[in-house]
Amino acid sequence: MVRLRADLDRCRGAGQCVFTAPDLFDQDDAAGLVVVLDPAPGPDRQPLAARAADACPNRALTLSPD
Template sequence: MIDGLRVVVDRDACCGSGNCVRTAPEAFDQDDAEGLVVLRQPEPPERLHGAVREAAYNCPAGAIEVVEQRPGGAA
C-alpha cells in the first residue's frame, strides 16, 4: 500500500532541459539564473503523482527520484 510520494532532485545532475516543468509545472520549476530544476512540492498531492512519475521517467539526466512512501512514513 502506498501512502504518498516523496520527490528528490539532484541539481548537480540536472541538465536544464525543462521536461519536468512542462510535464508537472505544479511540482517543478527552473531557476532563472542557471535554468536548473527547482522542486516546488517534495511531497506532491495524489492528483500530481502520475505527472511527477512521468517527469522522473522522462528526465534526460536522471536527476529526479520518486520514492513511494509506505504507511507510517517508511519508504
C-alpha cells in the same frame, strides 16, 4: 506519502520536468536548474510526477516512498 527529489548535480536544465508538470517544477533563473515546487505531491499528482521523472534525460528526479 511519497517524496519528490531533484539531484542538482545531475540536472542540466533540459526543462522536460517543467513542460510535463509545471505545477510541480520550475527552473531557477541563474542556471536553469530544476526547482521542486511540491516535494510531497498528493496521490492525484503522483502519476504526473512520475512521468516528469521519466522524461528527465539526466535522471535527476526521483520519486520515492517517504
